[in-house]
Amino acid sequence: MNLTMFSPQLLLALGGTLLLLYEAFGRENKRTLQPVCTILVLLAAGVLLWLSDGQVGLLFSGMVIFDRFFIFFATLVLLGSVLAVAVAAGSLAEQRAYHGEFYALVLFSVLGMLLLISAANLVIVFLGMEIMSIPLYIMAALRRSSSRSVEAGAKYFLMGAFASGFLLYGIALVYGATGSLRLEEIAAAWADGAGLSFVGISGMLLILIGLAFKIAAVPFHMWEPDAYEGAPTAVTAFFAAGPKVAAFAVLLRLIIWTFSISDPIIWRFVWMLAVLSMTVGNFLAITQSSVKRMLAYSGIAHAGYALIGLVIGGQAAVGLIGFYLLGYFIAAVGAFAVISALEGKQEESLSFDNCAGQGKTNPALALALALFMVSLAGIPPVAGFVAKFYIFEQAIQHGFIWLVIIAAVNSIVSVYYYLRAPVYCFMKIPESETPPAPVSLGLIFTLVFAAVALVVIGVCPELFIKLADSSAMWFL
């Protein structure tokens, strides 16, 4: 067994444990060194990933897999986490949510995400899900002085535990139907029809429901607006970056590779999830007055757009969803970073009225916010447009005209609420003077990186589409 293929996960586990010890016994400069160490560990894990590029293999007697798919999606997760941690370094203490353990929890959570993406056995899917989620519940409640933050943590935890129950029951039923927990054996049982009993299909649907909770697809989205709004904003940025990508990755591996989307029940289920998420997410986003809450509903709608890729199915879905998530999470993390700066020390989450006049006092931040919103709305020439266009075009080619019509109508509706924030920033006269927002080094890094990345992806998308497509190179 070649352990280098598992070294990113090992490094994250080690880094998380050491950071916990550092928090307990370290004395000086903890607040600056902790984020730096975290970012270094995340970057090193990324380097280790790409060092083993080209190899494929099953490790630990078929528990985890190393392939191009893992490399690509793990890179997305690591990148998103680096951006979110850079924001957190400056803003957590500002929002009275500083806990040294936060950084260790980030590393552990990312470890869980990497395990999920590389899982080749349903036991690892479950453990990865828990290792990813439990730190998230804790992070949501980090601002202990605020009842909203504690509520966010409690709600997220309860809904997450509920989702884990679905997932676990589904795993048990699939095991009962196929006699195996290994994805390759389940796929084989599925292909020759042995797994396609009533039990097997029920189990598979329960697993899908458990995962739909994690990507916050309607009707399993209830937790997301509260968790996103209540959590400290830097943590919300992390929520938008990592867990969604990881959950989509495991969904892809299970549906495309193991269970095959061509099964009519799964296909209808995913189709319904996609349409409901787009529509409900968008229409509820319109009515929000808090920018963070609006972005939470927009995240639900984006999960719906990405699910179109899954409806199309086949190996093409992997590249489509990979590329779509790349465009989405960079813009979302950037938007949350701006919000965290504009909120400053304020306890309440940022409302649209708070945005008024920011174009004057914080022109750079307001411009960045406008760029991210434009990308989320899918207006050219930034990444969000290309990603949406690419997914719609493929859907039309595969004959899903109705789905694309629904999605296009939704996109047009969404422009209204996305552009509301920049319009308030630049055109509305504030009732009182807004103070200049505190800007940390990490925040500048995140904003510049996100803005440049969105424009680069938007202008020359071919390279990134190719990269995403190459991730469809499976182990089998």
Place this chain on the structure above:
Amino acid sequence: MDFAVFWIAAGVAGAAAINLIFQSKPINSVLSLVVVLFALAVLYLQLSAEFIAALQIIIYAGAIMVLFLFVVMLLNLNQDQFGSNRKPGLRSFGVLIGGTLIIEISLIARAFVSSSPTDGQVVAAEFGSVAQVGRLLFGEYLLPFELTSILLLIAVAGALVLAGKREEAQPPEERS
């Protein structure tokens, strides 16, 4: 004989589980749960998983339920802390949803009985022994085993963050 033992154990487990939900005092619920766990241990024994059955009694019925009891007693929970703000329509809605779930599960169970692939299979003599469980745990399932320890570490760290001393949340200037 096997058949009778199975139905007695399953019946006790089911009855205790129902009793668990209908108890008004948390302490009685906890005690019913102990009965459920004991009955499950008997079922494990019937599946020739002696080691798991022993673990079930020592860890679940023993250690974990003692923790449950401690928590219930420390918090001193009473009925009036639960039942007060229950909406009247909610109960019938819950019964409706629960009833649907029961019907679904029984359908699944029926399909399971008729299509079980392992009907009548005889397991090897050493199945379920400590040695074999150990070999599986430190062989094939080594990675999940180790990951579980990380999961526990996270839970401990999280509990400390959420319930530990509060000065951490102060702004940076106030800390030495």
